[in-house]
Amino acid sequence: MMAGPTYPIHLKFTDVGYKVLLKRIASSTEKDILQGITGSARPGELLAVMGPSGSGKTTLLSLLGGRTTANIVQGSITYNDEPYSKSLKGRIGFVTQDDVLFAHLTVRETLTYAALLRLPRTMSRQQKEERAVNVITELGLQGCQDTIVGGSIIRGVSGGERKRVCIGNEILVNPSLLFLDEPTSGLDSTTALRIVQVLTEIAESGKTVVTTIHQPSSRLFHRFDKLILLGKGSLFYFGRASKAMSYFSSTGLSPLIAMNPAEFLVDLANGNTNDVTVPTGLEDKLQSKESGRHTTRGKLSAEDVHEYLVAAYETKFTEKKKKKILTPLPINRDLKATVCSLKRDWGANWWQQYSILFWRGLKERRHDYLSWMRITQVLAIAVILGLLWWQSNTTTLRDLEDQAGLLFFISVFWSFFPVFTAIFTFPQEREMLNKERAVDMYKLSAYFLARTTSDLPLDLFLPVIFILIVYFMAGLRLSVAHFFLSMLVVLLTVIAAQGLGLAIGASIMNIKKATTLASVTVMTFMLAGGFFVKRVPAFISWLRFLSFNYHSYRLLLKVQYDHLPPSLDVPELGDGLKEVAVMIAMAFGYRFLAYISLRRTTMPK
Template identity: 70%
Template sequence: MGINVQFSDVTYKVVMKGMTTSEEKDILKGITGCVSPGEVLALMGPSGSGKTSLLSLLGGRITHHPTVGGSITYNDQPYSKFLKSRIGFVTQDDVLFPHLTVKETLTYAARLRLPNTLTQEQKEQRALDVIYELGLERCQDTMIGGSFVRGVSGGERKRVCIGNEIIINPSLLLLDEPTSGLDSTTALRIVQMLQHIAEAGKTVVTTIHQPSSRLFHKFDKLILLGKGSLIYFGKASEAMSYFQYIGCSPLITMNPAEFLLDLANGNINDVSVPSELEDKVQMGNLSEAETRNGKPSPALVQEYLVEAYETRVAEIEKKKLLVPIPLDEELKSKVLCSKRQWGASWCEQFSILFLRGFKERRHDYFSWLRITQVLSTAVILGLLWWQSDAKNPKGMQDQAGLLFFIAVFWGFFPVFTAIFTFPQERAMLNKERATDMYRLSAYFVARTTSDLPLDLILPVLFLLVVYFMAGLRLSAGPFLLSILTVFLCIVAAQGLGLAIGATLMDLKRATTLASVTVMTFMLAGGFFVKRVPIFISWIRYISFNYHTYKLLLKVQYDEEVTPMINGIRIDSGSTEVVALIAMVFGYRLLAYFSLRWMNVS
């Protein structure tokens, strides 16, 4: 069953913070309207008129905000968490993973979002049904694509975004400018698809910037906004008659949408001037700010349109909202339910997100650029330390330098890779969490573990080249322990990158902080400075470079023969292992709580 949405006197303000003072800005000023199942409501208006803000309020994206006023009801009930599973929200930006195919994208969405009463096969069949419903069968095995990856066309991307939402068969579908950036034929196909969705008994609300005349006539209802105020609400087919009735008629043949947007902007160049405004201009009662070249100013025109709507139409529409609507009692009781309904258990969410993350990022991990970077560095190191001899003090000193470089390289590299993780996926995380697609903990654990199998491959290749070219200790035990030590360093360094990225969520600030931190850890790593002043010596104990370097020395050299190498005492290594494991979990906990705080705020 569809959802009847009614909103009355909706207001919304935001606080604009300046250098010294802050002021409240009105985004929406008393907006009233309604939309019923089977109808498509279009929200129109110039840029900055409040269309997206109103759509976000109707979709429950802005709730319990101190600057939101008025009432919004869904089948006569206020917004509740249950409604998240009944509302589809298509954002203006196409937030999709570029390396997944159309079929994979919709299948993962189905497995995560559809009720857990359905089997995996039923969920996958629903994804296929949506692909055919949206006409995407031709490109179902094509990657979505992005800035650096070729993929599907703009219209197909938009249909995939819509498919992500209609896959749950929502009662209410909200779309933010679904036709922006598309050619007129593709835009018409999208709007026709919205019509079909509405005809199936759903409620559809969409913002639209400047539709063609063909698109305009597809809408059932229209809300026209101007600077946050309501200029018109009613049937789209009656909009032109209403404005002619209040004295605003086009003087030339115009696209209705273009005419309405001109009015919302206060532009009446090719529009007849209402007699009331014309009288004011001729009588000379207006100030210079209220006239322009002998015509009313845009601000005065907007003021007239708002006033005309409030005096002639607003009260009639508000009375219509008071008429009770027959409701499905079962749905009415469910709307009152505030319990979240997850589409999959925690373990299922983890396994789905793990697999999705692995498929998405394997392309980045095994790009020729990354492999070339690691292997070329390994070959250069192998040539510089070619068959070094650790039997004499000078050779051992040289090898210690190589081991320190390995500790620094595999500490530096993962930090700056991991920093990008959460800032780059922030839009996706916000979008998916807003629909209760999965638990944050399931996402976090899956996101931070799906990289681990990939993280082991390049270090093994690196060490296979360096280890034997440089003539390090040739036996299976030390080689495997060296790999494990480097892997532990990588995971600890990744934790630091994740924590910095999640805490700051700004790439410029995050990379600056990471540069300073990694440089400090490197300098305190035990190779450059042997006698560190006691007041700053504590830094080496929180440096993963220091602990990795000590472990690599321990693996290569027997502590009984050489208890001190390059100024560093060789001991059992248990302290270093414990320290690195503590960093692995400690930094990740910090990253998780930073994400949790971001989500709450």
């Protein structure tokens, strides 16, 4: 079953310009990224945007796809003769250059979760799953559908298969417009040809496909219907790809040797005229520049070639093509109204979004949380602690102080560990979050709650194993009630500490800076925790009330030593309810801060 009908969308853009503001210490200047770009693409066509690195290809693609709307200083971009609106978001697919995918999910799981979240609510779960299977078949991914996607470190599917999975994520919803940024980058020529064949088939199904490409092989080049050639943000050519060589020959520029057309065009865009006939206009310019000095043929500057190509295109084609593009389309008004009035509709309700994201998160991260390295680390520390405090007791003050040191270490360890695990949560998933939120896959609140709660079972598994080992090896208070109370204190510490890590990561979104801030914060909390310094100066004593180490340490002391006479050096602990209330407040408060920070630093709804 399809996600809905394919509404044909004609894309037009005329005199598109884009500038960015470069801020310097003393002043700021504007830099032109694109200057007067004109072109069009219609349903059934594959438009390729070519040019060397830094020519503005990705910027143009982002503008056409509605991903960058600010700072357009001139020109217009229309979809069926109407300007961009948020209603078009569901009709546009966008494949970024980097493959933003979850490494531990299989191909089938990746596409199924995307289908469940993005396809209309009118479709049943079974129909959505069938749609995912159909896309797998359509893209020729049956052979690897049960293989994990993988990434730079984790081995998974091949680069070409990964790129097809990215394309599958977008064509699931049957978009009218599909934009792709360098889909063949880093692939061998055969795999790249397979990707372009897929794009051709997608275009032939009635969609408008626009892709950037750096320097394709000649086989790839001849697959394109239309071509835009850019150089330093200027337009050198727009028209049928098959007519590009004859156009440049008409300007006096043609290869002197057999050459891949794409290689020839990119060389020209770079200002390289080696092995190329030089037109009279450029020869005259060169002779006037070098009059009175000896020069060799072909030593033209890139700026000279750039100016000549821009002037030649403006003379031959610009006005004629602009007039043709500006001519109103013979489109049924009902269709135009339908495309432009489509309302944003979530593919699943809030609870369904939460449920899907929860199980997806659990599947994706169980490999990291339950890795042999992490388990070995916790088990090794637990056994070492058990041996160091083997069957300790509290018969003397010295014994009591030794055992209190173990309780403080447990409190500190399960503060450090969750904080530095949680810090990476949002910075590492920022690209994925922005990508999925850009197409309205889910609400941020559903993502946040699913992300934080799906971590809890994994975060709480290792502390339970840790306490089971340390508690009985160290000979702590042997009572079912006191064992479980100690366990609950540690788990509450983990939840509060995890909240702090989430808040720091979400507010900074930079792993190095977040790690530095977390180190300073946790060390301060540890020093204020009541073990190293018992008489903290009044002007800084308030810090201990912000420290979950302080509260968890007091709770552990309360659980283990509430039966001992006050003559021993045990602080006045009360009933512990205040400490519990403060740590619960921290667990919720830090998470609320993380959510607010995440909403501020990521793409708005």
